[in-house]
Amino acid sequence: MSSARPIATTRSASGMPTGRLAVWWVIASEIVIFGGILTSYVMYRLAHDSFAEQAAHTNTWIGAFNTFVLLTSSLMAVQAHKAADSGDGAKAARFLHYTCLGGILFILVKSFEWASEIGRGYTISSSPFWSFYYTAAGLHALHVIAGVVIMFIVAAAAKQYRDLHRVELIGVYWHFVDVVWIFLFPLLYIAK
Amino acid sequence: MATRPVEIREGHDTPGHHEEPSFFVKYLWSTDHKVIAMQYLFTGMFMALVGGFFSYVFRMQLAWPGESVPLWGLVTPAAYNMLITNHGAIMIFWVAMPVLIAAFGNYLIPLMLGCDDMVFPKLNRLSYQIFLLSVVVLFSSFFVTGGGFGGAWTMYPPLSGEAAYNNTPAGQTIFIVAVALEFVAFLLGGINFVTTAMNSRAPGMKLYDIPMVVWMIVIASIMFMASVGPLVAGAVMLIFDQTLNTAFFDPTRGGDPILWQHLFWFFGHPEVYVVLLPAVGIVAEVITVFARKKLFAYKTVLYTAIATGVLSFTVWAHHQFIAGIDPRMANIFTVTTLLISIPIAEMMFVYIATLYGGSITFSTPMLWALSFIATFLVGGVTGIFLGASGSDIYLHDTYFVLAHFHYTFYPIAIIGTFAGFTFWFPKMFGRHLNETLGKIHFWLTIIAFNGIFLPLFVTGVLGDNRRIPNHQVYPELDNPLMNGLREVATVFLVVMLLAQFVFFYNVVVSLVRGKKAEKNPWKSNTLEWTADSPPPHGNWKELPTVYRGPYEYGVPGRSEDYWPQNVPN
Numbered sequence: 108m109s110s111a112r113p114i115a116t117t118r119s120a121s122g123m124p125t126g127r128l129a130v131w132w133v134i135a136s137e138i139v140i141f142g143g144i145l146t147s148y149v150m151y152r153l154a155h156d157s158f159a160e161q162a163a164h165t166n167t168w169i170g171a172f173n174t175f176v177l178l179t180s181s182l183m184a185v186q187a188h189k190a191a192d193s194g195d196g197a198k199a200a201r202f203l204h205y206t207c208l209g210g211i212l213f214i215l216v217k218s219f220e221w222a223s224e225i226g227r228g229y230t231i232s233s234s235p236f237w238s239f240y241y242t243a244a245g246l247h248a249l250h251v252i253a254g255v256v257i258m259f260i261v262a263a264a265a266k267q268y269r270d271l272h273r274v275e276l277i278g279v280y281w282h283f284v285d286v287v288w289i290f291l292f293p294l295l296y297i298a299k
Numbered sequence: 300m301a302t303r304p305v306e307i308r309e310g311h312d313t314p315g316h317h318e319e320p321s322f323f324v325k326y327l328w329s330t331d332h333k334v335i336a337m338q339y340l341f342t343g344m345f346m347a348l349v350g351g352f353f354s355y356v357f358r359m360q361l362a363w364p365g366e367s368v369p370l371w372g373l374v375t376p377a378a379y380n381m382l383i384t385n386h387g388a389i390m391i392f393w394v395a396m397p398v399l400i401a402a403f404g405n406y407l408i409p410l411m412l413g414c415d416d417m418v419f420p421k422l423n424r425l426s427y428q429i430f431l432l433s434v435v436v437l438f439s440s441f442f443v444t445g446g447g448f449g450g451a452w453t454m455y456p457p458l459s460g461e462a463a464y465n466n467t468p469a470g471q472t473i474f475i476v477a478v479a480l481e482f483v484a485f486l487l488g489g490i491n492f493v494t495t496a497m498n499s500r501a502p503g504m505k506l507y508d509i510p511m512v513v514w515m516i517v518i519a520s521i522m523f524m525a526s527v528g529p530l531v532a533g534a535v536m537l538i539f540d541q542t543l544n545t546a547f548f549d550p551t552r553g554g555d556p557i558l559w560q561h562l563f564w565f566f567g568h569p570e571v572y573v574v575l576l577p578a579v580g581i582v583a584e585v586i587t588v589f590a591r592k593k594l595f596a597y598k599t600v601l602y603t604a605i606a607t608g609v610l611s612f613t614v615w616a617h618h619q620f621i622a623g624i625d626p627r628m629a630n631i632f633t634v635t636t637l638l639i640s641i642p643i644a645e646m647m648f649v650y651i652a653t654l655y656g657g658s659i660t661f662s663t664p665m666l667w668a669l670s671f672i673a674t675f676l677v678g679g680v681t682g683i684f685l686g687a688s689g690s691d692i693y694l695h696d697t698y699f700v701l702a703h704f705h706y707t708f709y710p711i712a713i714i715g716t717f718a719g720f721t722f723w724f725p726k727m728f729g730r731h732l733n734e735t736l737g738k739i740h741f742w743l744t745i746i747a748f749n750g751i752f753l754p755l756f757v758t759g760v761l762g763d764n765r766r767i768p769n770h771q772v773y774p775e776l777d778n779p780l781m782n783g784l785r786e787v788a789t790v791f792l793v794v795m796l797l798a799q800f801v802f803f804y805n806v807v808v809s810l811v812r813g814k815k816a817e818k819n820p821w822k823s824n825t826l827e828w829t830a831d832s833p834p835p836h837g838n839w840k841e842l843p844t845v846y847r848g849p850y851e852y853g854v855p856g857r858s859e860d861y862w863p864q865n866v867p868n
């Protein structure tokens with residue numbers, strides 16, 4: 108099999124590079140997934156006062172710390188993009204690795220947090236609030252993990268100055284993952 | 300017009316590179332959009348046979364309850380539930396979607412836009428592989444303890460959420476996993492379609508030069524992406540209800556089963572337009588070619604389709620009029636539902652206007668396209684009875700609803716597919732189908748189709764409820780008139796299924812010794828007809844350039860009555 112890219116991939120009738128266009132469509136289809144689960148959550152929450160009582164048991168400080176971690180990692184992704192734009196693959200790879208570190212830290216903190224919630228008896232089947240809590244945050248965490256894995260692959264290529272345009276693409280995706288958390292944090296932790 | 304640089308493909312044809320790929324690489328592991336289209340097409344057709352067989356079994360049971368069905372045996376209530384559930388799900392998710400969106404989309408988008416492949420060929424291959432996996436997963440659900448899922452294709456909880464209610468502890472989860480995998484396949488495919496259409500058009504092809512069927516498939520893909528998300532979230536929630544003992548949809552523990560209905564129909568109603576639009580696009584291509592007329596009001600059709608797409612996100616609760624929603628909400632959804640019939644009706648009128656004054660050839664594809672308009676009209680008009688919440692309170696969940704949506708889905712998934720398949724067959728396989736066999740198949744199928752579902756409008760109005768395995772237990776449903784109508788429907792179903800042998804015979808014989816097709820047998824304008832029949836890998840040696848819109852038929856002052864898009868003047 109030939110690995111030559113089809114001419115189709117190189118064309119740009121819309122003026123936007125194909126890869127960036129595709130990432131935006133990926134994000135569009137993800138927005139409605141999270142939109143669906145968050146809208147459902149808000150509807151339940153408005154209908155049941157018990158949600159607020161249960162939300163009081165979430166740990167706002169841990170949530171805030173993780174928000175800080177993700178925002179910082181997004182900043183690193185921006186730096187990586189800048190480096191890639193100026194053609195510095197090695198630097199881009201380094202910043203992508205910092206971003207990955209943020210993602211990994213986020214997941215570690217999340218694991219401790221969940222372990223302590225479960226230890227206190229709040230499991231996914233305790234009540235609808237906790238079901239939403241674990242399902243929405245779990246879905247988000249899966250996206251974090253996927254993002255970290257892809258980022259490692261992109262960074263490995265960037266280090267050898269290959270496919271530098273992908274640094275921007277994974278960065279856009281990472282910002283999206285970040286923004287989802289910006290919605291989850293107030294809904295699950297702050298609104299008590 | 301200034302001359303444009305010509306793009307010549309390199310790589311595959313350069314000397315030294317040439318090596319005949321193995322069968323596996325060429326047909327099963329290929330990234331060529333045409334091969335992937337064929338994979339989707341044949342998988343979809345195979346699934347249609349499975350779904351058709353299921354309908355044969357349960358319709359036999361409905362006409363002659365309690366008697367052993369040839370090729371199956373006794374139909375137990377559990378088997379009946381499993382059969383109708385999987386019939387519906389298969390026909391929508393594993394026939395209409397793969398054939399109309401994926402097969403025609405994959406085949407036509409690159410060819411009609413004048414490029415050599417999709418923008419992401421490997422993603423395209425992955426999309427089919429995930430789809431195939433979803434088929435395997437679905438089939439596996441038939442063989443686990445308790446059998447295949449029997450909670451209806453709409454999967455309403457609590458019936459679908461509790462194994463104790465639906466008696467299919469394993470089947471219920473496997474079914475949802477299969478549907479979720481199918482969604483993933485189509486999300487990947489859709490991203491490919493939309494990106495290809497936005498970026499990879501031939502030089503010179505402006506937005507209004509894009510053939511209508513490509514527009515329709517792209518709009519449908521965007522609608523699918525925008526509507527399926529909440530149901531993906533809902534599917535995760537339902538699987539958790541089944542397996543992790545959560546209570547999202549369990550009213551006894553603070554959940555709400557109506558939420559599922561909202562999530563399902565927020566997807567489900569746009570979904571009916573997702574499959575409708577590609578079929579409408581196929582019909583546009585066929586009738587313009589065989590009426591030798593310009594498509595009447597191209598832009599109107601396009602904007603109408605977009606308007607329909609947007610409106611279709613505002614009507615979903617018409618499926619829930621008697622599910623306990625607020626009656627004031629029912630009023631709003633009645634209004635939006637009646638509104639959406641306007642753009643649909645308008646499209647039908649535009650097509651009739653296209654036919655008006657044309658020089659019509661009644662070829663097989665044209666017969667299918669014309670019958671699409673006629674039968675879909677019945678489906679659309681009966682939708683208005685259901686959309687008015689007052690009459691729907693009576694008609695809901697009767698065979699009237701069933702007849703309504705078969706008068707829409709059948710034209711879309713079966714008639715639309717046959718229109719497209721017979722129209723592009725010479726391009727796909729380089730040979731012509733036999734016209735006589737094609738017409739025999741057409742008439743048998745179309746008469747039998749009406750014979751199945753017209754009687755069911757009547758039984759529905761007489762009060763026949765859906766999803767009852769044996770009507771004899773309800774004395775008021777067990778009378779000679781209704782029983783007679785049920786038998787008529789079943790007899791016509793058997794005729795309709797048998798008629799498909801004519802089709803398969805025709806395909807096989809034509810593939811072997813059909814008349815060879817030249818490049819452009821129908822004298823059509825669009826780009827796919829400028830490639831060889833069948834097109835080689837990469838489609839063209841020299842990719843085409845576009846100079847005009849796709850429907851310039853019968854232009855005054857030209858010697859030919861068509862004017863291909865790629866001809867400079």
Ligand code: HEM
Binds near residue numbers: 572694707
């Ligand atoms: C695009 C073609 C259409 C398709 C494929 C389609 C499909 C369907 C399906 C599958 C159902 C039944 C779902 C179920 O309960 O299992 C249904 C019901 C319904 N359809 Fe359509 N439909 C189409 C067009 C329309 C139009 C144009 C209208 C109204 C103007 C309409 C109004 C309704 C209503 C109100 C119901 C709910 C009936 C009930 O359950 O009581 N449909 N349709």
Ligand SMILES: [Cu+2]
Binds near residue numbers: 567568615
């Ligand atoms: Cu609907």
